[in-house]
Amino acid sequence: MSERDFDFWWTVEGEWVEEPNRRRSGWSGMMRVRLDGRVFYVKRQLNHRCRTLSHPRGWPTASREWHYLHRLARIGVAAPVPVFHDVRRSSDGHEAVLVTEELLGFVDLAGWTGLEPPRRRRLAQSVGAMLGRLHRAHLQHSSLYDKHVMAREEGDGFAVALIDLEKMRPRLLARRGAARRDLDQLRRRQSLFDDDDWTALLAAHEAQFSRA
Incomplete structure (x- = not known):
């Protein structure tokens, strides 16, 4: 074998x-x-x-x-x-x-407790930008919990990855609705980001999502 x-x-x-x-x-x-x-x-x-x-x-x-x-x-x-x-x-x-x-050096969002606010904000922006690219491509993760979003520090920012794609699906005609459902699910299932972080995440998401 x-x-x-x-x-x-x-x-x-x-x-x-x-x-x-x-x-x-x-x-x-x-x-x-x-x-x-x-x-x-x-x-x-x-x-x-x-x-x-x-x-x-x-x-x-x-x-x-x-x-x-x-x-x-x-x-x-x-x-x-x-x-x-x-x-x-x-x-x-x-x-x-x-x-x-294995995703070397990556830790799920639940493992990033203790970050200083500026670094936590950068992580939120990195997550938002990554999800914006996903949703712009008409895809919905459909199981977007904090344990399914992985991050690794790289320089002054973060690399972000997705795992557990068993429920991913295309959303050809309703990508904004799909994005909203993913984001609402992550908001409920994570405890790392505060309201200001989440606002930064949404802004980074929209910047990527709305790109031509």
Whole structure:
């Protein structure tokens, strides 16, 4: 077996960071795996599918995430680097694997407590600008919690990335409504930014969102 082989990633040992979440006849879980000094996140799924307009009969949520990882790379929104993805049928049903590289040095928003106000404001602006690019591209994250927004200090500012794209979807005709729902969800699910920070985040978002 090799790192280009489904069986390798289906059986490689690691530590669960998200224990398999079981629903109906399927499950999905995430494992951290160390190989040759590198860290990978391996999502394994069985019969964990969703229906969309483009896939009315259903497709694995891991396949959906793989698709949007590549889409984000094309529009300049940072996300984990996709390494491997495949789907197969077994006697148990549809098995899927998605492998991504670790986001080195990134910490989720909940981990940035204790920032001085000026640095916190810069982080808010970086988050807003990144989300503005996402929404300008007619995409909605749909699960925008603080733990799904990652940040790393770079010089005087921050690099910001998105993770957990299983519920991402296109919003071709209602991108402002999609943006509002994502932003409202993040506002409710985060405790880092105060009202002034949030105003700065919204201004940075609008500057990117409204670009031609």
